[in-house]
Amino acid sequence: MTCDLIEAACPVCSNSVAARFFPAGEQTLATLAWPGSAHAAQSLPRHAQDFVQCPSCTHVWNHRFEYDAIPYQSNPNRMFNNGSIWKGHLAQTRDLVLSRLPDAPNVVEIGCGEGHFLRGLAQARPGGRFIGFDPNATPETGLGVEFHPRLFEPLADMRAFQPDAVVIRHVLEHLTEPARLLQALAWGAMSADKDCWLFAEVPCIDRVFDTHRLADFFYEHVSHFTTESFRALMSRAGEVVTLDHGYDGEVVHALVKLAVPAHARSRAEAAARFAARTVESRATIAQQLSQLSASGQRVAIWGGTGKAAAFIHHFGADAERFPLVVDSDPGKVGTFVPGTGQRIEFRDVLKQTDVDVIVIPTQWRARDIIAEMTREGIATKRVMIEHDGGLVDFFAQSHPY
Numbered sequence: 001m002t003c004d005l006i007e008a009a010c011p012v013c014s015n016s017v018a019a020r021f022f023p024a025g026e027q028t029l030a031t032l033a034w035p036g037s038a039h040a041a042q043s044l045p046r047h048a049q050d051f052v053q054c055p056s057c058t059h060v061w062n063h064r065f066e067y068d069a070i071p072y073q074s075n076p077n078r079m080f081n082n083g084s085i086w087k088g089h090l091a092q093t094r095d096l097v098l099s100r101l102p103d104a105p106n107v108v109e110i111g112c113g114e115g116h117f118l119r120g121l122a123q124a125r126p127g128g129r130f131i132g133f134d135p136n137a138t139p140e141t142g143l144g145v146e147f148h149p150r151l152f153e154p155l156a157d158m159r160a161f162q163p164d165a166v167v168i169r170h171v172l173e174h175l176t177e178p179a180r181l182l183q184a185l186a187w188g189a190m191s192a193d194k195d196c197w198l199f200a201e202v203p204c205i206d207r208v209f210d211t212h213r214l215a216d217f218f219y220e221h222v223s224h225f226t227t228e229s230f231r232a233l234m235s236r237a238g239e240v241v242t243l244d245h246g247y248d249g250e251v252v253h254a255l256v257k258l259a260v261p262a263h264a265r266s267r268a269e270a271a272a273r274f275a276a277r278t279v280e281s282r283a284t285i286a287q288q289l290s291q292l293s294a295s296g297q298r299v300a301i302w303g304g305t306g307k308a309a310a311f312i313h314h315f316g317a318d319a320e321r322f323p324l325v326v327d328s329d330p331g332k333v334g335t336f337v338p339g340t341g342q343r344i345e346f347r348d349v350l351k352q353t354d355v356d357v358i359v360i361p362t363q364w365r366a367r368d369i370i371a372e373m374t375r376e377g378i379a380t381k382r383v384m385i386e387h388d389g390g391l392v393d394f395f396a397q398s399h400p401y
Contacts, residue, residue, distance in 0.1 A: 008063040010054035011178055011223060012233045021060055022217055024049035030218035032071055045069075047219050059229035060205065065222040067176055089246040093253060094120050096242065097199045100255065101164050104128045108163040110152045110181075111171035112145075118167070119144045131161060154181060158188025158196075165197040166258070172233070173202050173221045182237035189238075189258040190265065198237055201253035202230060204245060227252055281389035285315045288391045293321040297356035300324040300380075302369055304337040304344040311361030311386065312340055326350060328372060350378045357382045359391070363401045366394055 004020040026046035035041035048064040094117070101107070104127040109118045112132030122130040122145055130145040133152040158166075166185055172178040182198070189196040205216055205224045216224060225233070227245070230252045234240045238259035245252050260268075292299050301308065301317060304325040311317070312325075318340055325342040326349060327333065333346045350358075350373075358373075360366045363385040370383060383394040385401065392399055 006052060006063070008052055010057060010059055011061055011176060012059040012229050013054060013057040014179070015054050015056040017055065018052035018063065019055055020050075021053040022049075022051040022214065024051060024214075024217055027219060029070070029220060031220050049217065049219055051217055051224070054229070057229045057232040058226040059232070060224040060226070062217075062219070062222050065176065065219070067222075070174075070220060086247060089251070090117065090120065093199070093201065093246065094124060096253075096255060097121065097165060097167065097197070098124055100197050101125065101128075105164040106162060107131065107165045107167065108133065108152070108157070108161055109167040109169070111168065111174075112147070115143065115145055115147065117169055121167075131163075133157075154184035154188045156188075158185060159191040162192045162194075163196060164194070165199060168198070168200045170201060170203070172200060173223045173225065176222055178223060178233060179236050182233065186237045186258045186260050187268075190260060196258045198234075198256040198258050199253065200234065200256070201246075201251055204230070204250060204252040206252075207249060225252060230254065277389060282314055284390050285386060289315055289317055289322070292357060298324070298354060299357045299359060300326055300350060300353075300355045301342075302326055302328075302347070302358055302360045303362055304335075304342060305332055306362075308361040309338050311359075312337055312342075317359075324349075324353070324355070328369075347372070347376065347378065350380075351376065355380050357384055359384050360394070361386065363387065363399070366401050370394070 005017055006020065007016060008018040009016055010018065027049055028041075028044035028046055033041070033044050035044060047066065047069050049062050050064045051060055052063050053060045098121065103125065105125055106129045107118070107121055108131045109115075110133050112118050112134050115132050118130050118132050122128065132145050132147045133150065134147075135149065135151055137147065137149045172181075175181060185198060202223075202225045203216070203221070204227060206227055207213070208216055208224075227243075231240065231243055231254070234243065234254040234256050237256050239257040240254055241257055242255040243252070244254075299322055301312065301322055301324070304312070304327055312322075319337075319342045323342055324345070325337055326345050326347045328347045330346065332344050335344050336342060337344065358380045360369055360383060362369075366383065366385055373380070384391045385394050385399065387399040387401075394401075
């Protein structure tokens with residue numbers, strides 16, 4: 001059979017091609033509509049359900065899902081199961097989480113719902129801090145735990161609350177970008193000088209492939225995890241220490257030590273250093289330009305679009321102090337520098353106008369431009385380029401160009 005493929009980015013592994021899996025048509029919400037009458041139920045809006053599967057990590061999702069169709073603010077996403085087998089599963093997973101925590105732990109649950117799992121942790125470890133986040137509150141939510149009626153902001157809240165563990169149960173299947181959340185949690189955990197654990201659990205559709213059952217697929221669950229795709233997602237958050245199934249294989253859960261790969265952390269630290277240096281560089285070069293202007297020297301900037309325009313923007317080379325902008329491309333002559341408004345003149349204007357300094361923002365083209373100046377008989381006292389956080393004299397100072 002020929003594969004029916006579409007372009008769609010996998011929310012787990014970012015693979016860009018997916019295979020048609022279950023074209024379910026347009027259906028109403030299944031769990032969060034809460035209609036009050038038969039007429040209201042029959043009149044509910046219908047939403048596109050077109051489930052596809054990632055051939056790389058096996059994840060299944062509705063690529064036509066729209067998050068705004070879900071009324072999370074008004075109707076809570078309650079998961080009711082009072083069965084003895086389910087209660088046993090809850091006890092086992094609580095023990096799994098608690099086995100990695102200190103005596104008085106700091107625990108955050110994202111999407112805590114009515115808070116029953118979080119309260120169970122709190123009752124087992126009195127003296128700890130147990131914090132639930134959910135945009136929808138129920139009368140039971142805040143009983144016995146600290147509750148914040150909002151979405152969890154991973155980078156800011158991990159720094160603010162410094163948890164020993166983060167719990168995410170039956171939430172990831174509702175998210176359009178689950179990997180984005182988990183990676184942000186891993187980066188946020190870097191702010192604490194201690195281990196931080198993630199416990200995550202989702203429904204598992206492994207049995208779907210053997211039984212061909214279709215009731216698993218409804219609109220509110222944008223994502224449907226196989227064991228393989230769940231493992232792939234968890235690995236994006238750190239070290240997967242435990243991955244197992246519960247409730248007769250209908251759910252899959254993992255315990256992950258949140259971590260960022262060393263090479264990624266090194267690059268982030270390098271980016272932070274570069275960001276700090278940009279502040280210094282902009283101030284230094286802006287000051288050098290100001291000194292050139294104040295000295296009364298005649299300055300021309302060679303280039304007024306692209307990288308040259310970026311140079312003018314970054315360092316405040318305004319039209320009042322630096323009115324002369326030239327270019328050797330006739331197609332740009334007569335247009336104006338975006339943002340600052342200098343008219344771009346043809347380079348030959350420099351044959352009739354004495355200039356003391358020519359600033360060439362595109363360092364990598366400087367030798368070609370200087371050769372052009374020599375060929376055309378354009379003279380100046382100095383040519384300056386940006387290098388290593390400052391303006392340097394092209395002929396008198398060291399640089400790699």
